[in-house]
Amino acid sequence: MQEHENIFEAFLAEKGLKFTLPRKLILDTVFGLHEHFDAEQLYDLIHRVSKEVSRATVYRTLPLLVEAGLIQRSVRSESRDTFEHIWGHPRHAHWVCKVCGSVHETDMQDAVRILQAKARAQNFSLTEINLTLTGICWKCQNHATESQ
Amino acid sequence: MQEHENIFEAFLAEKGLKFTLPRKLILDTVFGLHEHFDAEQLYDLIHRVSKEVSRATVYRTLPLLVEAGLIQRSVRSESRDTFEHIWGHPRHAHWVCKVCGSVHETDMQDAVRILQAKARAQNFSLTEINLTLTGICWKCQNHATESQ
DNA sequence: TGTGAAATGAGATTCATTCTCAATAAGGAT
DNA sequence: ATCCTTATTGAGAATGAATCTCATTTCACA
Secondary structure (H helix, E strand, O other): OHHHHHHHHHHHHHOOOOOOOOHHHHHHHHHOOOOOHHHHHHHHHHHEEEEOOOHHHHHHHHHHHHHHHOOEEEEOEEEEEEEEEOOOOOOOEEEOOOOOOEEEEEHHHHHHHHHHHHHHHHEEEEEEEEEEEHHHHHHHHHHHHOOO | OHHHHHHHHHHHHHHHOOOOOOHHHHHHHHHOOOOEHHHHHHHHHHHHHHHOHHHHHHHHHHHHHOOOOOEOOOOOOOOOOOOEOOOOOOOOEEEEEOOOOOEEEEEEEEHHHHHHHHHOOOOOEEEEEEEEEEEEHHHHHHHHOOOO
C-alpha cells in the first residue's frame, strides 16, 4: 500500500469513517495526476477506469482529502474549484497569466519559512498556504509588442 | 472629484468606454467600504441609496474595477467571489481560520518586495498578489483545548 | 449472519454568475 | 441642437458547479 493510502486510511479511522473502494479509487487517481485538477476532470478520469464512482462521491471526497492534508485548493480556473496534491511536494507559488491563462510554478521555500515564523509568532496553526501572482507572462508581453 | 474616480474614468476612456452614473455609484460605494465585499452585498448597499443600478451592472462593473487596478479578488467566502479595494492600501496577507471563519490581515511589504524581484527576474508583469494562509486561529485552538 | 451506522448513486435542487435582447443613453460630428 | 453610431443598461432567462435528498447498499464488528 502506498503511503498516501496509509495517511488517508488513518485520517478516516480517526474520524470513524471508512476507507471504501470509491474513496480509494479517487485517492489513487488524484495521486496518479501531476497537474492541477478539478472535480469534473477527476470524475472523467475515474470513469475511464471504472463506472463505479458517482459525481456526488467525488465532490464529497475532495474536502476529506483537503482535511487530511493530502491535497489543497489551488488557483481557481474558469469557474471551477481546482485542487492539487501537496503531500510530498514542496510549497510553491502560482504565476497566472491573465492573457493566455497559463499557470506556472516556482519554489517558495524561503517565503514559507518566513510565513511559518509569522504564524508561530501569532499562535496561528498554519495548514495551508496559497500564494497566487497574477499578471502577464513574458510570452504574452512579446506578442503585444509585436502587434503594435 | 476623488482620485479613484479619475483613475477609473481615465481607464474607461482609454478603452473607449463611458463613465456612466451606474458605474460611478458602484465605484463610490466600493470606496466607501472598508471591508471585503461580494457582488450581492454591494448590490444591497447601492440599493439603499438608489434603485438605479441592476444586479447585472454590478456584476459587469466589478471586472472592470479589477482590470483598472482599483480592486482585487480576495479570499473566497462561502461560495461567493469576494473583492477588496487595493488602491492606496498596502498589500497584505489574509489569515483565514477554518474553524470560526474569521479573516485577519497582516502586513506583507517584505514578501511583496521579494516577489516583485522574482517577477522582474522572469520578466513577468505582476499586477495582483494574493496570499492566503489557512489554519486555526489562537482563539479556536484555546476553545479546543478547554473542551478536552 | 445480524445489526446499526456510514456511504453511495441518481437525480433534483440551489444559487452565484453570465447571457440575451430590446430599450436607452452618451458623445462626437454636422 | 439634432443625427448617428456605439456603448450601456435592466429584467429576467439560462447556465453550470456544487450541494442536497433519500432510498438502497455496504461496511465493521459482534
